[in-house]
Amino acid sequence: MLETWVVTPTRLPLVRLRCHDCAARHFRANGKFRVNAHHKLLDAWLLVLCTGCGTTAKLTVLERMNVRAVRPGLLDRLHANDPGLAAELLQDPGVRRRNRIALDWDDAWRLDTGGPVDPGRTVIDVEVRFGARIPVRPVRLIAEGCGLPRAEVERLLKEGNLVSADRLDGRLTGDFAFTLKR
Numbered sequence: 001m002l003e004t005w006v007v008t009p010t011r012l013p014l015v016r017l018r019c020h021d022c023a024a025r026h027f028r029a030n031g032k033f034r035v036n037a038h039h040k041l042l043d044a045w046l047l048v049l050c051t052g053c054g055t056t057a058k059l060t061v062l063e064r065m066n067v068r069a070v071r072p073g074l075l076d077r078l079h080a081n082d083p084g085l086a087a088e089l090l091q092d093p094g095v096r097r098r099n100r101i102a103l104d105w106d107d108a109w110r111l112d113t114g115g116p117v118d119p120g121r122t123v124i125d126v127e128v129r130f131g132a133r134i135p136v137r138p139v140r141l142i143a144e145g146c147g148l149p150r151a152e153v154e155r156l157l158k159e160g161n162l163v164s165a166d167r168l169d170g171r172l173t174g175d176f177a178f179t180l181k182r
Contacts (some may be wrong), residue, residue, distance in 0.1 A: 001056050001175075002094065002125045002126070002127055003113070003114065003117075003124065003125065003126045004110075004114065004126070004127050004128075004129060005085070005111060005113045005114070005126055005127070005128045005129070005133060005137060005141070005145055006112045006113065006128075006129050006130075006131060007108060007109055007111055007112075007129070007130045007134055007151050008107055008110055008112060008130065008131040009087070009105075009108055009109050009131055009132045009134060009142065010054075010107075010109055010110050011108050011109045012028070012029045012083075012086060012087055012090060012108070013029075013090060013103040013104055013105045013107070013134075014027065014051065014092070014103070014104040014106075015027040015029060015048050015059070015101050015102075015103060015104070015144065016026055016101060016102040017057060017099075017101050018115050019050040019052060019053065019055055019057070021053050021054075022050060022051065022052040022053040022055070023057045023058070024051055024052030024053065025051050025159050026050075026051045026052075027049060027050055027051065027057055027105060028048060028049050028050075028051055028061050028156035029046060029047075029048045029084075029086050029090060029148070030047070030048075030049060030086075031081055031082070031083030031086040032046075032081050033045065033046055033047065033061070033078045033079075033081055033085075033086075034047055035075075035079060036065075037067070038069050040066055041061070041065065041066060041067070042062055042064075042065050042066075042067055042070055042075075043060075043063055043065075044060075044061040044062040044065075044078050045060055045061060046058070046061055046079045046086055046090075046095075046141075055175040059089075059093075059095065059099045060098055060099055061078070061089055061095060066134070066152045073128065073161040077113075080142075087132070089137075090103060090126035090177065091132060091133050096129055100147060105134050105135060105136070108134075109132075109136070111144055111145055113145045116147065117145065117146050117147065119179075121182075122181065122182050123179065123180070123182075124146070124179070124180040125177070125178075125179050126142075126145070126177065126178055126179075126180070127175070127176075127177045128141060128175060128176050128177065128178075129175050130173065130174060130175055133173040133174070134173060135171040135172070135173050136163070136170070136171065136172065136173075137159060137170070137171055137172075138166070138168040138169075138172055138176065138178070139153050139154055139157065139168060139169065142162070142168075143176065145168055146180065156180065156181075156182075157169070161180065161181040161182070162178060162179075162180050162181075163178065163181075164176060164177060164179070166177035166178075
């Protein structure tokens with residue numbers, strides 16, 4: 001029987017960015033935006049707060065865009081400070097690249113397994129789905145979901161008792177499946 005596990009975000013990830021005031025290395029997005037108009041051109045920023053001193057920094061979302069080129073729905077969401085839009089923009093590789101930031105997902109996600117794994121089963125087929133592009137080590141997910149130590153999962157992987165079409169020894173951000181034989 002195929003089980004489905006889901007990795008879901010519990011909050012917005014921290015933004016890895018150095019604060020110029022206190023040298024802290026993380027900022028927290030609170031879902032607030034600033035939109036500025038220059039005649040027919042718009043600038044929009046996602047505001048993030050330093051976790052150390054509370055200083056505000058701006059992450060560029062739109063830069064000198066013609067008003068007609070911006071979708072009305074996007075503009076409405078920016079004006080409404082939509083937290084869902086903040087989550088979408090933080091996931092956008094273009095926004096991250098333009099602002100030279102990385103995301104810190106530590107303690108910002110949880111694994112929903114649907115219940116404990118039956119210890120009497122010898123073969124477990126699991127499909128893991130991601131609610132967002134969260135970079136997680138599959139070995140950590142499998143250890144947490146099965147209630148095993150990470151070293152045990154790595155041993156099972158080396159012995160060939162843990163198999164998958166995807167590489168399980170790095171980080172994954174997308175759906176994958178695996179079979180565990182005990």
